[in-house]
Amino acid sequence: MESNTRPVAHNHISVDCVVIGFDGEQLQVLLIKRDTQELHDMKLPGSLIFQDEDLDDAAHRTLDTLAGVQIDHLSQFKTYGSRNRTKNPLDTHWLQQSWHQNIERIVTIAYFSTVRQLPRIPSQFKARWVPLNDIAELAFDHNAILQDALSHMRMLAVTTPNILFNMLPRKFTILQLRTLFSLVQDKELDVRNFHKKLKQMPYVVPTEEFQKSVSHRAARYYRFDRKIYNKVYGVRSMK
């Protein structure tokens, strides 16, 4: 390897997490409120990583300490290290306040996960669920990271659809399932063709429970059978 005179980067490293939930109608994103004198906006849950802390561990810790949320499986999808990503004066000032030290460029590794419905966030945390469509301008380059996360989700939905079932309640109706698929793929899905597709998913199994007290024909509840799923998808399964 060449010996160089140019100074070598010795940067802070962080993780940022995009966590997506589904309330039955919309996709929602877990965000953190930044409330200071100058700043009233939101950001992805993220944190610098500690000395000798593994990346995946840092991501789990971040969600635990910032939102009280535990996630079984987070997957890394992209790393951001542009020189400009922490150049906004408001952002750098906020970083100094938060970490009590001078922080130059931060290289951040972005993680993605889905969660079942919208886990309750204990009140001591500054985290909130925000509907995807209501998200305004975020801190740093977090809007770009979120967009990349959504593409990543669309890809995962094809290769490992369990990330979608992971968002639904234990018992769900086909309408809920179809709404979710439709949101993720960002297109309308034909009702009958969707039922047909269901038949090719042996891991979506009907229960004997039906909706109650709805003012129309009651829908049957289905459940996701992880064992059958793992057989179908072999080793590729999530965990």
Next chain:
Amino acid sequence: MESNTRPVAHNHISVDCVVIGFDGEQLQVLLIKRDTQELHDMKLPGSLIFQDEDLDDAAHRTLDTLAGVQIDHLSQFKTYGSRNRTKNPLDTHWLQQSWHQNIERIVTIAYFSTVRQLPRIPSQFKARWVPLNDIAELAFDHNAILQDALSHMRMLAVTTPNILFNMLPRKFTILQLRTLFSLVQDKELDVRNFHKKLKQMPYVVPTEEFQKSVSHRAARYYRFDRKIYNKVYGVRSMK
């Protein structure tokens, strides 16, 4: 964000590049020879990044300075930051020799690209093309990185097949194309079905040139038409 007493990571950051070429018969990987008293092995071309250097720029620079190879499009596919990845004493010693400083954990961002055939490597460089099947144990966690790169390539081959045409000479025979597809997908491809698939690729256009002085019926040469390809694949194109 929480204020913390645990020391925050302030690590070296590097890029490692997996560059794949095709000689008409085999896939080959660009590797760097490590030749010291203790070490006689190979590694992926990689380098620490410089202060204020963008990640993508660092990857391009690395290939340029380590192998004299210029690449138009490198894509990041995964970041490695395990605490153990630089714990091998031979590796840490080598790092200190190369960079004249103490190097603890390195977080590395792995990049992938294909190149047309096997670009000639000027003799002053320690880089070599190594057939994929002949690759032995590499430095650090580079075998794992290479495996991840190959999965990434298989995925890209579906979404953006131009990375495959990017490996072929300007004029190529259908046999070459099929060999390449077959290697990447790691399965046999039926000759007639492959011809059928070609008809659905309007961007593979026949030329009026044929092989010369071959002791059998001469094969027609085809070329890859990037303009037609870009129309077919819309915005998703590589560049």
Next chain:
DNA sequence: AGGGATAGTGTAAGAATGACGTTATATAAA
């Protein structure tokens, strides 16, 4: 009993996939 709301079902046409064997044409060898 009727209105309103959502659940749940089948069919037919076109497209994509996968299996399979024969003829064409160039050089080299006899």
Next chain:
DNA sequence: TTTATATAACGTCATTCTTACACTATCCCT
């Protein structure tokens, strides 16, 4: 010049997947 050998090029059929499309069933409410 004939023959051997090596690879190129080509079509059909059965199966599966995809897409478009409309009516009946069931529950609650009034």
